[in-house]
Amino acid sequence: MINTVLFVVLLTGSTGLVNSGSVSNYYTRVLILCGINMILALSLNIATGYLGQLPLGHAGFMALGAYTSAIFMRGVTVSPDAVFPLGILIGGMTAAFVGFLIGIPALRLKGDYLAIITLGFGEIIRVVLLNIDSVLGFKLTYGAASLKNIPKTTNFFNTFLCVAVTCFVIHTIMKSRHGRAILSIRDNEIAAEACGINTTYYKTFGFTLSAFFAGVAGALYAGYLGVISPAAFGFMKSIEILVTVVLGGMGSMIGSIISATVLTALPELLRAFSQYRMIAYSLLLIVVMIFKPTGLMGSYDFSLSTLLSKLGGKPKPKPLPEKEDEPHE
């Protein structure tokens, strides 16, 4: 309840600030990029943090979301702003569908093997986007020349909304019996199966959900830049997302959010020292991994209701809260 109120206040407040021009255009664009990276980190966190798998092809799903949504948005004749939600949904659904198809064979493997097979699939998606035009015989993705003139529909308002919805959906699912099933697979797959959990189903489900949100982030990204090319969704992008998740702490949503913000804002803040900024970035990673190997937040998840009960001085009846409320978006 309190989260809903806070969410509305924050949304209207910050959108007002952005629209009135109090926040400069540059900062708004950095904020949007933060939001997109948050969704990416949150989505990969489902697969790595909660499901305990290590997929390395996350940028591939993002690319699918970006391209399908961009092609759709370029095709529509009506006001692009009005159909953008549909574009985001199409991007997400396509990524989810492909994630589902890839997940079935890939999730039979574990650990390093899964990492390599998803890496392969991620590259396949990128190469297909690069070369599909010559196979189809007409221009669809424009290959390396990049897909241009995508309506720039991503703004602060819809990015914020997408981040909030992503947080809410992931949080509510993880606090349900389905979420427990996913976590039990991470903790001990053999025991989960012996408890009657259909592990194949939940692994595929988690992977598909993860791909869906990556597709949503991709759709936002396409609408943000207006130009996309397959090179932006290579292996390094997947690694970048993984670094964000690991830095924030696997299995911690608030960790993913903070770390996505830091890792997006840091290179911008350090623009003045442009030669050294990648060094600072790398140093930050090394320092965090040495002093806090579980990531910034470990597996801790922020809960507003827990915080309020602490601040209110109410004695907590149990050492851990029974049900946590939505995390603060």
Add this chain to the structure above:
Amino acid sequence: MSKLVPVPSRGMVPERDAASPPVLETLHLGIDFGGLVAVDDFNLLIGRTEISGLIGPNGAGKTTVFNLLTNVYKPTRGTIILGDKDTAGMNTSQVCRAGIARTFQNIRLFKDMTVAENVMVGLHHDITYHILGAVLRTPRYWRDEKKARERALDMLSIFNMQDMGDIKAGALPYGAQRRLEIVRALATKPLILLLDEPAAGMNPSETAELMENITKIRDTYQIAILLIEHDMKLVMGICEGIAVLNYGKIIAKGTPDEISSNPAVIEAYLGKKEA
């Protein structure tokens, strides 16, 4: 403790179970690993509410039998009949839902989840709300979750663990972890519970308490229990039927008294008397 009586098919069950069909029956069960015959011609019949033991020297194939019964391994030969169902072709989670729950020799808890959540994973199929219900937080979601948690704490009270619901499972002391594993297995509503060395690492007083609790579980839930155990005091104290396994084959079956005086068993455990 009741006497064992023969049932029409093959084997013996406790007297009180004679009227009802056996809960589990294996026929000529066997598995080969490459050229190694790990288990062969394993025939076992377990009564509806029987506590039975599976004993044997190290490496005799006891845990392999558990893995066969739960379809972790596909048997090379033979059939497993649970109630009236043949479990061939099911995967482990389907076998669990059909009614075989187990614990593990090396404890396998969900360490990063709380004690209550561990049991609630066992209750997974008892809760039925849909995934959309979880996202939309319908009243049904709240009701089901509350009920599941209450049920989990209620089940934990068998071992007086109802106050530990919110502790991380990995933080529990060793004995409590073993007990939690049993509760989690019970939460899946099994017909038969397989316990793999439940008393391993416990001191004598804990073992004595465990013996009482195993009997209590059987009486409360009216289920069958099959246990692997090296502690002979426990096995002889609570098991009604015992099967002895050596080199993958059953070398003796019977009541505790029959087993403890069986020359083949003594030979398997202690070696042959010199002539």
